[in-house]
C-alpha cells in the first residue's frame with residue numbers, strides 16, 4: 779500500500795491538517811494517511827502545550843470517522859525527540875510491503891534540509907508538499923535530491939494554525955468549527971489551552 783505520513787505536533791489538530799491529509803490522499807493516490815503525533819518536535823523552539831497523550835487522543839478523535847485515516851502512537855511510545863528518520867526506519871521494518879511519503883506544509887518545506895539525516899531519509903521516503911496561504915514554496919532553495927522526491931499537491935487554503943487556536947482559547951474565543959466537534963468537546967472537557975500566567 780501507498781501510505782502518506784501526516785506528522786505533526788497537533789497541539790491541537792485542526793481542520794487544516796485534515797483537509798491537507800485528504801488533499802494529499804486524493805491527489806497523490808495514497809491508499810491511506812497515517813497521522814503520527816510527535817513526542818518532542820525536533821525543530822520547534824517551544825515545547826507543546828498539551829501532553830503527548832492528549833495530543834494523540836485529539837488526533838484519534840479527529841480521524842476515527844475516516845476509514846482511510848489512522849493514528850499511530852509510534853512516536854509517543856518511543857518518546858524523546860521525534861526524528862522522522864527513526865519513525866520511517868521503524869515503519870519500513872514493520873511494514874515491508876508499504877511505501878511511505880511525508881506530507882508537509884510549504885512553510886515546513888524550507889526547513890527540510892535541516893532535518894536529521896535528511897539524505898538518508900530522502901532515500902527511504904518521498905515528500906508530498908502542500909501549498910499554504912502565508913508561505914510560497916521556494917523550490918529553488920531546496921537541493922536537487924530533495925526537489926526530485928517532492929510531489930506538490932494543491933489544497934483549499936485554510937489559513938489557520940494550532941498557534942492561532944491556542945491564542946484564541948487563551949483569549950476566551952471560540953474555536954468551534956476550526957476543529958472537529960469531538961476535538962472541540964475534548965478541549966472543553968479537559969480545559970486545554972486556557973489562559974496561564976507563565977507565558
Ligand SMILES: Nc1ncnc2c1ncn2[C@@H]1O[C@H](COP(=O)(O)OP(=O)(O)OP(=O)(O)O)[C@@H](O)[C@H]1O
Pocket residue numbers: 785786787788789794795798881882883884885886908909910936937938939940941942
Ligand atoms: N492550515 C494548514 N494548511 C496546510 N497545512 C498545514 C496547516 N496547518 C498545519 N499544516 C501542516 O501540518 C503539519 C503539522 O503541523 P503542526 O502540527 O505543527 O501544526 P501548525 O498549525 O503549523 O502548528 P503551530 O502553529 O503550533 O506551529 C505541518 O506539515 C504543517 O505545515
Ligand SMILES: O=C(O)c1ccc[n+]([C@@H]2O[C@H](COP(=O)([O-])O)[C@@H](O)[C@H]2O)c1
Pocket residue numbers: 784785786787788814816819820821822860861862863886889892893894
Ligand atoms: O526529523 C527531523 O529532523 C524533523 C524536523 C522537523 C520536523 N519533522 C517532522 O515533521 C512533522 C511536522 O513537524 P512540526 O514540528 O511542524 O509539527 C513531524 O512529524 C516532525 O517529526 C522532522
